[in-house]
Structures are given as C-alpha cells and as structure tokens.
Amino acid sequence: MIKQFLLVVSILFVCCTCKAQTIYISTKGNDNNAGSIYHPVKTFAAGVAKAMVHKNKKVIIEIDGGTYPVDKTVEITSEKFPLRELTIKAKANEKVIISGAQQFKLSWKPYKNNMVSAKIKLNKAPDQLFMNGKKLPMARYPDFDSTSRVFNGTAANAISIERSRKWLNPTGGYIHALHQGEWGDFHYRITGKDATDKLLYEGGWQNNRPAKMHTQYRYVENIFEELDHPGEWFYNQKEEMLYLIPPVGSNLQTADFAFTMISDILHIKGTLANPVKNITITGVDFVQTARSFMEVKEPLLRSDWAIYRGAAILLEGTESCIINNCNFYDLGGSAVFLSNYNKEDRISNNHIYNIGANGIAFVGNPNAVRSPAFRYENFVPYAQMDMERGPKNADYPQHCQAINNLIHHTGLIEKQSAGVQISMSASILVSHNTIYHVPRAGINISEGTWGGHIIEFNDVFDTVLETGDHGAFNSWGRDRYWRPERSIIDSVVAAKPGIELLDVIAPIVLRNNRFQCDHGWDIDLDDGSTNYQIYNNVCLSGGLKLREGYHRAVFNNIIINNTFHPHVWLKNSDDVFKNNILTAAYAPILMESWGKEIDHNFFLSKEALIKTQKLNVDANSLSGEAGFLEANTGNYHLKKTSAVFKTGFKDFDMNFGVTNPRLKKLAASPAIKPLNDNSDNIKTTIVDWLGAKFKNIETLGERSAAGLPDNNGALLTQLTKGSVAEKNNLKKGDVVVQLDNNEVKSVNELMKIYNEIRWKGHSQIIIIRNQKEQKMEISLKD
Structure with missing residues (x-):
C-alpha cells in the first residue's frame, strides 16, 4: 500500500509540474489583473512580468487578437528568468500585433x-x-x-x-x-x-x-x-x-x-555562464519600430560592415530558443539579431519584409577572436599574432538555424545589410529561405571566423539593387593571415603552412542554392575567402567570382548567361574548379596562378571553350548543347542523353526556397531570361540591354543608314521611356561598336562583354550616331 501511495503521489507531482501555467493578455484587460483567462492583463510587458513569478515551471503567454503598443523595450534576463520553459503565442486563428509605435x-x-x-x-x-x-x-x-x-x-x-x-x-x-x-x-x-x-x-x-x-x-x-x-x-x-x-x-x-518611438521591442538576454533557455515565440507580428541607422557604429572586424546590436527581437546569451511562424514588417532596423553567445536557436517559418536593416543577423563577440583587427588596412603583426587555432571562448552564435523564412524588401534605409548576415559565428544553418529585393547581398558572411556554416536550398535573387561590386551571396575572408598585398600572403603562407585556416576552422558549404545578382556576381567570394565547398548551385545572371583565398572547391554548378571570374589568385591556393556548366569563356583578372585543378567543365559554345583553353586550363573540358529539360522556365535538369554527364557533372536537387505552404504562396520567383550561348556567330536575334532593344546589322540599308564600313555592331531599334539606355542619352538608331574597350561585332558579343563587366557599374562606350563615331561614359545601372 505504501508503494502504491508513493507511486500515486509521484505521478501527481509529475503531472502538476509538467502542466503549463498560462498567462492571458487582452486589449480589454487590465495590468492590475492576475492574468487569468477571465481577468487578463492588458500589455505585453505586464504579461511577461506576470510570467516571471513562476519558478521552474512551463509558462504560456497567450495573447488575444489586437494591437499591443510597446513604449519601452521589454527585457527578459537570466537574472529574472526562473522558468523551465516559456512560450509566447497568439491565440489560435487571431492576429496579434506587437508594435513599437504609439497611436x-x-x-x-x-x-x-x-x-x-x-x-x-x-x-x-x-x-x-x-x-x-x-x-x-x-x-x-x-x-x-x-x-x-x-x-x-x-x-x-x-x-x-x-x-x-x-x-x-x-x-x-x-x-x-x-x-x-x-x-x-x-x-x-x-x-x-x-x-x-x-x-x-x-x-x-x-x-x-x-x-x-x-x-x-x-x-x-x-x-x-x-x-x-x-x-x-x-x-x-x-x-x-x-x-x-x-x-x-x-x-x-x-x-x-x-x-x-523605440527601435527594439524585445530583448532576451543571458550570458555565456547563465544563458536564458527554452523560449518559443510563435504566431505574433512585430511591427513599426524606429530606425537605428545612427546607432550603427561597431565595426565587424576587417569586413566592410558596421553593426548595431539591436532589432525588433534581440537574442543574447540564449540556448534552444525558437522564433517561429511570426511576421516582421514596417521595422526601422533589423528584424531578429542573435548577438554573442547563442546556441541551438532556430529562426523559422517567418515572413520578414519592409525592413530598415537586416532580416536575420548572427554576430559574435570580437573578444572571442584571436588577434582581431578592425579595419581593412589594419592588422596584427605576424610576430605578435596569437597562433592558436579557433576562438578564444564560446561567446558567439553556434549551431543556430535560419530556415524556411521569406525575407524581402530589407535594407530600406541601411544599405550595408543583408537578408541573412553572419559574422564571428560557427556552424550556422541557412536553409530553404527565399530572399529577394535587397540593396546588397541576400546572404553575407563577413569573415572566416569560424566556419562550419551550411548555406543550402535558398532562393536568392533581385540582389545588389542599390549598390555595386558585391554578390547575391557575398563573403570576405580578411582573417588573421590576410593582407591586401598578394606577395606578403604568398610568403607568409609558404613560411607558416596552415595559417590561412586558423580562423575558418571548418569548411563553409554552399550547396543547392539559386542565386541571382543585378550589379555584381551571383556568388562573390571576396578578399581572402577561404575553405569553401561550393556545389550544386544555379547562378542565373552574375556568374561566380573567386578572389584570392585558399582551399575552395567549386564543382557541379550551373552558370547561366555568364561565367567564372577568377581574380588575383595566390600561389598554391589548392583551389579546384571542375564539373561545372558555363555559358561564356572565363573572365580572369591578374591571374598568375591557377590553383590545383581547373578542368572537366562544360561550355555552351565551342568558341567559349577555345577561348578558355588559351589560358592553359580546361584541357579535358567539353562544349555543345547542354540538353536542359526546359531552360526557358528555369528547369535546368538535364536530359538523360546530355553530353554534360561526360565531364563528371551530376544532376542535383533544385528545390529552392521556402517550403512552408503559407510562405510559398506569398513568395516571388526570379525572372528567367532566355539562354544566351555567347557564341561569336552572328544570329538574327533581338536582345534587351539597359531597357532598350538591339539587333545585329543584317542589311545593306542598315549599314548605309548608320554609315558603317561592315556589318559589325549592335543596332538600337527600340528605346523604352525611362530606361537606363535613355538616361544614358542613347538614341534609336545608335550602333554600339565598342564597350569597355572591347569590339562589339554582334548583339551576342554585346551581352557577353556586358555580363563580364556589369559589376563595374559604368563603362566607356563607342557608338556610331549620324554616321559619326562618338565616345560616351555610361552607367550600367541607372
């Protein structure tokens, strides 16, 4: 009997402790109430305060439909967080808005x-x-x-x-x-x-x-x-x-x-020693915060970024926290910011749009970085450098996730921003997000510290809309080893092998993404970016750039209407570029070394392959028609009979972007442009360039009217009002004969040259107008 009694008591105790306590918030409530279902509190701040009195319990804050203004940032800190778990949620099927504005x-x-x-x-x-x-x-x-x-x-x-x-x-x-x-x-x-x-x-x-x-x-x-x-x-x-x-x-x-009136609505703040754990926020809208651009002061190591550690929701010193199925919009700053130590947090299934700064940011503490420097031109002398591998401590985001988020129209005021930003973090998973209409990168990694990230199945397009010289995916790698002078890096890495991997201690993986960039590259690995595995990606327009760095393996990617852009590589870089499909010949800049292996690629024209092979690479590469199933709709899967497979290329999963049904209905898709094989054969075709239509010179009448000595050039036949071409003072009847000091023989050549130089943002052009040659400086963007 005693055993049975003790068993019943134990069961009752477990049931009582497992049952969640619920706090209710309603626009009809009163903050002096207890927070019960019949006597709810009125404000979000009061609801959070009521929850904090329950020790070692699971607590649910359920919010009735309505708008709840917040006039002061609500804080949940580890010193005042006695709960085992906390869930903040909207009442089922009701719209709950927490606003940083006063009505x-x-x-x-x-x-x-x-x-x-x-x-x-x-x-x-x-x-x-x-x-x-x-x-x-x-x-x-x-x-x-x-x-x-x-x-x-x-x-x-x-x-x-x-x-x-x-x-x-x-x-x-x-x-x-x-x-x-x-x-x-x-x-x-x-x-x-x-x-x-x-x-x-x-x-x-x-x-x-x-x-x-x-x-x-x-x-x-x-x-x-x-x-x-x-x-x-x-x-x-x-x-x-x-x-x-x-x-x-x-x-x-x-x-x-x-x-x-406020830039930040909710702060959840613990410490590395005493983190806040197990908070879930679901089904809530966070809206209308003040802009934070004047608070953006902290430099992110040697990247081009500075940051403000704040957002509608700030997480700092947390573990196992979840923000799921929420909406963030009309915000003056960032939506979600994970600062310093955060472990195994998940930001998922959210709609983030009309945002002044970043969608989601993961940014660690520079105190965790060994021998940090904070400006492009600054560095710690090698003789004084800490040569230990990896971080000094764990005060940074790690093993966190940004998955299935729809992020668009961000950076409305802060242009050095991204849909997803990563800096001084480790093993961040960025998966199945749809990101578009951003002023700069869709996904940005500011430096190598500390690698291990997986960027997969994202759909990132309409990027770098307001800036230049960047990528839909962008990274820098100005880590401890890096200097602006190639010769110094070459000599130091030769003398200290492995120094290039002291910060980026695990590979960064880009796989199964679709990228598109308007004024730069689809994938842009800039200064020093090191230890990358890039495979199974589709690049829609800007191509793929690798500036100097080490240990980059780029394989099995599809590069549409563009090419590979290798820039200023280092000696013995160990870089590999193979089994890729490309449209045009490579566009190298100041290349003295060509890495470990550049071969077994497939070009969509024989001319592109021949031109590339003159660089003494791609001896075993092939050319021809790829055999895409339906390129005009963006289906770049290959027919079973495709010759591409002979290079070692393998078909891959192209299930890009959000899979959440709610968000998938709302998400836009990138524009799919006709496939241009960039061959040198003159074809009867019309192309769109800078908002105008151009065609080849095909008849004696066209030659005569323009005063051309031959059939070379691209003739402007239709000028759209308000187009970039019109803003550049181009006129109907102009014939483009040279672009960026390159002869233009056909519209295909015009597009090939343009795709290679579009990242510059401007160019010199020579046209024939009124039977006279005329030089102009034009913008490629507006």
Missing part, C-alpha cells in the same frame, strides 16, 4: 501651402509616422519616388550651399548617401550651419571602409523647408507641432496615426 488621434488645422498642423507633445522627436498603417516619408529632398533605384530618389545638389541657404534651421535633419564606391552607405545627423550656410553634421560611422559620400546618390530629410509633397511630414519638437501635407484622397478626420 494617436490628431486634431488638424489648416496651415499654409497645402499643409495642415496638429498639436502633439512627444518626449522625443518621432522617427517614423504611419497613417492607417502606411508609412509616410519625412519632408525630404528630392521627394520620395518609388521608381527611383537608390534611396527612392537622390540628387547631387542635396546638400549644396545653394540648397541649404533656404533652410532656416536644419538642425536635426539627416543626410543619407551611398559610399563613394557604392560599397554600402553613410548617414549623418545635421547639427547646424556655419556662417557661409555650409552644413555641419556628424555621423558617417556606418561603413567600415571610410570614404567620401557618393556625389550623386544622396538625399536629405527631416527639414521643414522641404515639406512640399503630398504625404510628407515634419515634427517641430520645440513647437510640439506636427506638419503634414495630406496624402491624395486621404481623410484626416478618420485616419489613425502612429509614431515609432
């Missing part, structure tokens, strides 16, 4: 020049204004233009003295600009004017490659005198007055207005 009903009065004004007292100047859920632009110059490629509108004279002379008091305004080399962006806060009306400002720390701001791509905002366009607004904090030019067709009397 107001405003009383408007007519002002002048189509403006209205409303008195409102705010503790600090608001950063973003939403009207009925739609973001309105601050007063800016030039005006917001949804069709403009960079920053939705830029002007060379944005900060000219002629312009600033019109501004009575621009203090508090902002300057936004691209980097001079289009390698990201800069942002500045205006502090005043000098006696000559020249602007005074602070900032520019957002990019780790200091330079001047771009002369063309710049704009200003938050300046009263620029309030001149429907939808624009300005808040005068001294007057406590909001000025607005109402959007066309709006009804101010019934409209709801919300101001963003």
